[in-house]
Amino acid sequence: MPVSMCAEVAVSRSRRVSPSSDLSFRSAIAVAARTARRGLRDAAGQARRWFLVAGLLTLVHALVPPAEVWLLKALLEQVDSPSPQDARLAITLAGLTIVVGLNFSLGYLALSASQRTGFRLAHHYRSRLAAAAAGLHPRQLAEAATNTRLQAAALAVDRMTRVPGDTLQLVGTALTSIGLCAAIFGFSAAAGILVLSALLPTVLAMTFIARSESVGWPPIAAVERRSTYAMEQLVQQRTGSELALLGSGHKVASLVSQTQRQKMIMLDRLIAIDMRWESAASAATALLLAAALVSMIITDVGAALAAAAVAGILSGLSAIRFTGFAFGNIVSTAPQAEAYAAVVGTAEPDDPTSGPATVGRLTAEAVSVSYPDAAGWAVRDVSLTVEKGEVIALVGANGAGKTTTVNAILGVVERQSGTIMIDGISADDLTHADLLSRIGLLTQEFGRYEFRVRDVVALGRSAGEVADEELWSALRSVGLAELVASMPDGLDTQLGQQWGGVGLSGGQWQRLALARIHLRDAGIWILDEPTSAVDAEAEREIFAELQRTKGNRITIVVSHRAWTLKGMDRIYVFDRGRVVQVGSYDELLSRAGRFADLFAEQLSG
Numbered sequence: 001m002p003v004s005m006c007a008e009v010a011v012s013r014s015r016r017v018s019p020s021s022d023l024s025f026r027s028a029i030a031v032a033a034r035t036a037r038r039g040l041r042d043a044a045g046q047a048r049r050w051f052l053v054a055g056l057l058t059l060v061h062a063l064v065p066p067a068e069v070w071l072l073k074a075l076l077e078q079v080d081s082p083s084p085q086d087a088r089l090a091i092t093l094a095g096l097t098i099v100v101g102l103n104f105s106l107g108y109l110a111l112s113a114s115q116r117t118g119f120r121l122a123h124h125y126r127s128r129l130a131a132a133a134a135g136l137h138p139r140q141l142a143e144a145a146t147n148t149r150l151q152a153a154a155l156a157v158d159r160m161t162r163v164p165g166d167t168l169q170l171v172g173t174a175l176t177s178i179g180l181c182a183a184i185f186g187f188s189a190a191a192g193i194l195v196l197s198a199l200l201p202t203v204l205a206m207t208f209i210a211r212s213e214s215v216g217w218p219p220i221a222a223v224e225r226r227s228t229y230a231m232e233q234l235v236q237q238r239t240g241s242e243l244a245l246l247g248s249g250h251k252v253a254s255l256v257s258q259t260q261r262q263k264m265i266m267l268d269r270l271i272a273i274d275m276r277w278e279s280a281a282s283a284a285t286a287l288l289l290a291a292a293l294v295s296m297i298i299t300d301v302g303a304a305l306a307a308a309a310v311a312g313i314l315s316g317l318s319a320i321r322f323t324g325f326a327f328g329n330i331v332s333t334a335p336q337a338e339a340y341a342a343v344v345g346t347a348e349p350d351d352p353t354s355g356p357a358t359v360g361r362l363t364a365e366a367v368s369v370s371y372p373d374a375a376g377w378a379v380r381d382v383s384l385t386v387e388k389g390e391v392i393a394l395v396g397a398n399g400a401g402k403t404t405t406v407n408a409i410l411g412v413v414e415r416q417s418g419t420i421m422i423d424g425i426s427a428d429d430l431t432h433a434d435l436l437s438r439i440g441l442l443t444q445e446f447g448r449y450e451f452r453v454r455d456v457v458a459l460g461r462s463a464g465e466v467a468d469e470e471l472w473s474a475l476r477s478v479g480l481a482e483l484v485a486s487m488p489d490g491l492d493t494q495l496g497q498q499w500g501g502v503g504l505s506g507g508q509w510q511r512l513a514l515a516r517i518h519l520r521d522a523g524i525w526i527l528d529e530p531t532s533a534v535d536a537e538a539e540r541e542i543f544a545e546l547q548r549t550k551g552n553r554i555t556i557v558v559s560h561r562a563w564t565l566k567g568m569d570r571i572y573v574f575d576r577g578r579v580v581q582v583g584s585y586d587e588l589l590s591r592a593g594r595f596a597d598l599f600a601e602q603l604s605g
C-alpha cells in the first residue's frame, strides 16, 4: 500500500477510535467553563500581580470602543450645532484622540501582562507535570496509554498558560460589545440589538471548531509522538551514531517523513472544518452588522449618529472576532487541560521520607505471569527464597523468564497467581514507595544520564543530602574513583560530549549505574547482568566487592557468565518460564541437566 494510503487508513481509523468523539456540545461548554475557572484560579495563585495588572488593563481597553462612539457622536453633534463652542470642541477632539491613541497601547500592554502571567503559569504547570511523571509507577510507565496521556499533558501546558489571558480577553470583548450596544442603543435600539447579536455566529462557530479540534487533536498527538520518537533516534548520540554507522538513518528519516505526512493530512482535515465554520460565521456577522447600519438609515438617525455608529461597528467587528477567538481557544484547550489535570491528579505523591530499609527474607511462592495478548506463560509456578547475607543467581537462556520474575517481585508486571513476601509481609500490602525503597535495581537498560557525576550517582538515593564521602565510597566500590578524581572538575564534572562534558565508555557508564545501587544501599539488590559491558578485570573486582559487602542485604544477580556464579549461595536455573534446577555452582555442575547444558561451552573454553 502506498504511503499516502497507509496514512489515510491510519487517519480514518484513529478518528473512529478517538475518545473525545462523543463530546456533546453542552459538555464541551461545561469543560470549557471548568478550564477557564481553573486557569483563573491558577493565575490568581501563581501570578497574582501580573494577573491583576492584565485584568485592569483589559477592563480599561474594553471600554475604549464604546468611549470612541460616545466621543465621536458628541464631536459630530457639536460640529453640527448652530453655534459650536471652540473650547468644548477642542476638549472633545483631544479626548477622542487620546482614546484612539490608547486603544493600541492598552491592548498591547494587556497582552504583555497576560504573557507575563503565562510565563509564571508555565513554570508552575511544567514543574507539577514533571513531579507527577516522577511519581508514576513503573507499571504505569510501561503502558502506551500513560505515555500518550503524558504527551497530551505536556502539549497542553503551552495552551493552558494562555487560558487566563483568553478568559480576560473574552470578558473584555464581551464588555466592549455590550458597551457598544448600549452606546448605539441610545439612538437606535434595533441597531444596538443587532450589534450585540452579531457576537453569536462567531461564538457558535468557534465552539464547533473547538469541538472538532478536541476530536481531531488526540490522534494528531499520537502521530506526533511517533514522529518525535523516530526523530530522537536520529539525533541522540547513541542511536544516531549507530544508524550513521549502519548507513540506515534514511530509513528512520522516512519514518519521520511518513508520520509528518500523516499529521499534515490530519491537520488539513481539521483546518478545512475550521475554514468552513469560520467563513460561515464571518458572513453571518457581516450581515448582522450591515443590518444594524441599514436599520439606522431606515430610522433616519442623522449623519452624526450614523457616522458614530459606523465607527463603533468597525471597532465592534474586531471586538467580536476576538471574543470568538478567545472563546474558541478556551474550548479547544479544555480537553487537553483535562488530560493534564488527570495526569497531575492521579500520580502518587512523592514520598521522600521512605528510605531504603533492611530486609531479612524475601520469598516468591508459585508465581505465574502471563503477558496480555501473549499465548503462554512467561513464568509458571516460580518459587524462590533468599535471606539476608545471601547472594543468589537466576540463570537461563534468553526468554527463559528471569527478567519477568524480577519484574513480578518489583510489582512492575502483574502476577496471575502466587505471592511475594518480604519479611512476612505480602508485597501487595506495601505501598509503591515502601516496596521500591527496599530495592536497588540495576537493569540492562540502565540510564546514561548526562548530568554532573555527583548528580548521576546521587540519583541512587531518593531523598536527602548525599555527602561527597558517600559518593566517593560508591565510586570506589565500582572502581571508578580514580577516573573521576582525574576528571577536570572531579565530582562536579559534566558528563556527555553533547554538553561539552566528558564522554564515558559503555563499561564506565555501567559502573556508574552500579555505583548508584551501592549508594542506595537498599535491603534487596537486584542486578540484571551488572557487568555485561565491563572488562574481565573490572568484572572480577566488582563481584569481589559484591561478595565482600553482601552481609547486610539480599542480593539477586541475573548472569550469563559461568565464572561469576561460583560464589553464589544458590543458583536458580530457568527454562521456558519454569525453575528446573536449584543448587550451588558445584552441585549443579556435578549433575547432568539444563545448567550443565547452558554452560558446557563456556566451561570447556
Ligand SMILES: Nc1ncnc2c1ncn2[C@@H]1O[C@H](COP(=O)(O)OP(=O)(O)OP(=O)(O)O)[C@@H](O)[C@H]1O
Pocket: 371, 372, 374, 378, 379, 396, 397, 398, 399, 400, 401, 402, 403, 404, 405
Ligand atoms: N512485555 C512483554 N510482553 C509480552 N511478552 C513478553 C514481554 N516481556 C517478555 N516477554 C516474554 O516473556 C518470556 C520471558 O521473557 P524474559 O524477559 O523474562 O526472559 P529473560 O530470561 O529475562 O531473557 P533475557 O536473558 O533475554 O533477558 C519470553 O518469552 C518473552 O518473549
